[in-house]
Amino acid sequence: MGVRKAQKQATRERVVDAARELFEDVGYEDTTIRMIADRAGVSVGSVFTTFESKVDVFNHILFERFEALSSELDRIAPYLKGAACDRIASLMSLAYDVECQQLGLMMSHLAASHGWPARIEVESNRRASRLLGLFKTALQQGVEHGELRDDFDVNLFADTLYAVYLRNYRKAYYEKLSPDQLSKLAERQLTLLFAGVSTGAKTSASQVALAS
Helix, strand or coil: CCHHHHHHHHHHHHHHHHHHHHHHHCCCCCCCHHHHHHHHCCCHHHHHHHCCCHHHHHHHHHHHHHHHHHHHHHHHHHHEECCHHHHHHHHHHHHHHHHHHHHHHHHHHHHHCCCCCHHHHHHHHHHHHHHHHHHHHHHHHHHHCCCECCCCCHHHHHHHHHHHHHHHHHHHHHCCCCHHHHHHHHHHHHHHHHCCCECCCCCCCCCCEECC
16 A cells, blocks of 8 residues: 555544544534544545545444444344244344444434435445345244244335334433343334234244354
8 A cells, every 4th residue: 555545544544533433422413524624633625535525424434333233143143043023133132232332323323314315325225224134034934934924014024123123222312221121122012013923923022042
């Protein structure tokens, strides 16, 4: 790597680190490019040479976080035991444990998503599809095993579960819920939802375990 390229990369890393701290501390809406530049110790122009806009900086940070989380969930998912409800509850619980460590950043994500550019929405949906895919796999396996009815819309049900998953971050933030409390709430929500598609097999999310 040449000197100029190395300097640009170092500037980019400082900008990302500064922006991550500000988005967590003061929120996306109240963070400005000037604030990011000042905290990073660079000029405003330097920020714009590495990112097109504030939302692009934010999207980069979200991409890094989501890639790490998704990779971990992808690794663990095949070893989850129990009914479909159990496995999805476990996936949500694992995600909550990670994301609640920087809950302010997640809230900034939810705030920024209202009105951001279509190209960012496309990227966001692509990232969400990884977790949705894990939900759908668990649901399809539930159907194959005779645990869930075969006449419900798997895609629509997975979308509903994802909406519940995201909505719970607001409850965690405003009601000061811990990751454990959030997971228990999700278990109750899933048990209620799965009652509508169950064939009668137990779908309680209270017994989630990892294969040994």
